[in-house]
Amino acid sequence: DAGVTQSPTHLIKTRGQQVTLRCSPKSGHDTVSWYQQALGQGPQFIFQYYEEEERQRGNFPDRFSGHQFPNYSSELNVNALLLGDSALYLCASSLFSSGARGEQYFGPGTRLTVT
Amino acid sequence: AQTVTQSQPEMSVQEAETVTLSCTYDTSESDYYLFWYKQPPSRQMILVIRQEAYKQQNATENRFSVNFQKAAKSFSLKISDSQLGDAAMYFCAYKGVGAQKLVFGQGTRLTINP
Numbered sequence: 084d085a086g087v088t089q090s091p092t093h094l095i096k097t098r099g100q101q102v103t104l105r106c107s108p109k110s111g112h113d114t115v116s117w118y119q120q121a122l123g124q125g126p127q128f129i130f131q132y133y134e135e136e137e138r139q140r141g142n143f144p145d146r147f148s149g150h151q152f153p154n155y156s157s158e159l160n161v162n163a164l165l166l167g168d169s170a171l172y173l174c175a176s177s178l179f180s181s182g183a184r185g186e187q188y189f190g191p192g193t194r195l196t197v198t
Numbered sequence: 199a200q201t202v203t204q205s206q207p208e209m210s211v212q213e214a215e216t217v218t219l220s221c222t223y224d225t226s227e228s229d230y231y232l233f234w235y236k237q238p239p240s241r242q243m244i245l246v247i248r249q250e251a252y253k254q255q256n257a258t259e260n261r262f263s264v265n266f267q268k269a270a271k272s273f274s275l276k277i278s279d280s281q282l283g284d285a286a287m288y289f290c291a292y293k294g295v296g297a298q299k300l301v302f303g304q305g306t307r308l309t310i311n312p
Contacts, residue, residue: 114298116298118300123304124304124305125204125304125305126289126302127302131298139297139298139299171241175300179298183295183296183297185298187298187300188245189235191240191241194241
């Protein structure tokens with residue numbers, strides 16, 4: 084049973100560029116959440132996708148956008164990259180019908196460095 | 199908005215000893231969930247233990263147990279018989295009943311001394 088997978092593992096981009104990160108949820112899960120974890124900090128919620136729609140959004144600018152595909156996989160896009168976007172980006176999957184008590188399973192993350 | 203605070207940036211313990219990590223939170227909700235996650239150097243967040251606020255009994259998972267004080271809004275994690283593999287960042291997290299997002303604390307880095 085495959086867990087949550089993310090690609091790529093590491094990524095280096097230049098300021099002003101755009102980046103796309105990918106996530107495949109755990110088998111049987113239908114909801115994907117994205118978190119940003121700056122160095123030495125706890126993860127911060129970016130947004131959540133279910134049924135190919137953004138359901139909840141954290142305090143992140145519109146430069147951060149996402150997409151969910153019919154197979155439940157998801158992409159996180161960041162435009163006009165800033166140095167402050169350098170972080171570990173975590174994807175977590177869950178089953179929407181489990182509600183708040185449902186466990187979120189995390190992927191290993193994508194380390195984004197903006198130079 | 200809910201907040202989670204971990205006041206211990208770093209903790210260390212001797213192997214086989216017991217250590218307690220602290221966490222406090224702020225919320226106006228009466229029902230919610232609390233979690234402790236472990237993040238080893240491999241970066242993958244692993245759920246250690248979960249507590250449902252409406253349950254008075256403290257959760258236990260093998261060597262891991264919590265002390266949940268709802269009135270004080272405190273949720274500490276006790277690790278008994280510490281092992282070298284317990285070394286990691288530990289994050290306390292909150293999830294409201296009406297939400298699916300997790301709100302994390304700043305983390306505590308736990309070092310196990312052999």
